[in-house]
Amino acid sequence: MARLSTRASLSRLNRTITIIGGGLTGLSLAIALRKHRIHVQLHEAGSYPRHRVCGEFISGVSRETLENLGISAALSDVLTHQSVCWFSGDQKLRQTKLQTPALAISRFLLDQRLYDIAIANGAVIRTQFRHATEVGAPGTVRASGRIPSPGSWIGLKAHIKGLMPSANLEMHSGPIGYLGITQVEEGWYNACGLFRIDRSIKSKQEELLPAYLRKNGNHLLADQLQFAKWRDDSFSAVAGFTLGNQPSTQGMMCLGDSHAIIPPFTGNGMTMAFESAEIALPHLIDYAADQISWEQACSLTDKHLHKHFRKRLTASRFIHPLLFQSASRHLLKHAPISPILSLLR
């Protein structure tokens, strides 16, 4: 942090950084850059607040990262969760405890909070504006989330009341996917899952969630969801993405999900969004101060991102397919959870 302050105070900081996308990566980066008095223009295709497909379970983020980005206040009063219960189909497999508690907050609230902090710190944010993502001018950061691709996954989520989960996080798995249930603010439970797209499912909108759960063998949960109270407008769905490293975009610095998507079961995607903003920060400060070229800023950041995330992306690529096999799911009953989790951080 001291290194960043010195760089900032010595520099003229006269170059603007343009950020495409105001999710967690874009907003946290905008806040951090503004703390160093760098001009920021952020373009966001949507508006705030809004519900988004996300498990809303933040695992593995350090206090230091939140402080370096200047976003600790947004997460200071959130729920913390430690107990996790795994199900295969309708069968409870095991209950375990995370070594370090995870944070839980809805994206509806978190993105709005970060937007408010960014605005208060002088970021210029244009909402409901879709910026071109083909080729970037120098100083352009792509934080626009997943890079669209044919992909075979669908993500579904809704906020629900009236559930009685047996742990802070319930993970329901089966042959075509998994779904987590975790409490967020105001007594709402977030039900969010990732499934392999099944073209035989003809349900629409809200009915998709119970339909995918039934196909996955999670019948008891599907029944519970169908009779529970759903939060207005909270149902969201996303498809057309590939897990793992994303293709790079010529001339742009790609961060967060635009750099790499870790499988959601890790609960680490939001942490990676914050960490990628933190990793890019010193290089963007140097670029804004005219001390390095845009090409140097991009290549230094890219190198650092690959090194920092390699272990967790590789481990998750091997573990993820095991969640879809009955035999390996049952091994979960006895598997040592802490060493596995340490590979995913």
Ligand SMILES: Cc1cc2nc3c(=O)[nH]c(=O)nc-3n(C[C@H](O)[C@H](O)[C@H](O)COP(=O)(O)OP(=O)(O)OC[C@H]3O[C@@H](n4cnc5c(N)ncnc54)[C@H](O)[C@@H]3O)c2cc1C
């Ligand atoms: C099913 C599922 C469950 C998940 N569960 C969890 C979890 O429990 N814990 C966890 O840590 N992570 C989870 N994740 C991952 C997490 O949601 C992402 O890693 C995180 O949101 C990435 O943040 P981001 O800012 O990079 O991208 P996003 O949050 O996707 O933000 C990108 C933003 O860019 C905007 N945008 C896109 N294109 C343009 C454009 N051309 N111009 C302007 N704006 C644009 C979008 O509107 C959006 O606001 C889950 C993901 C899925 C799919």
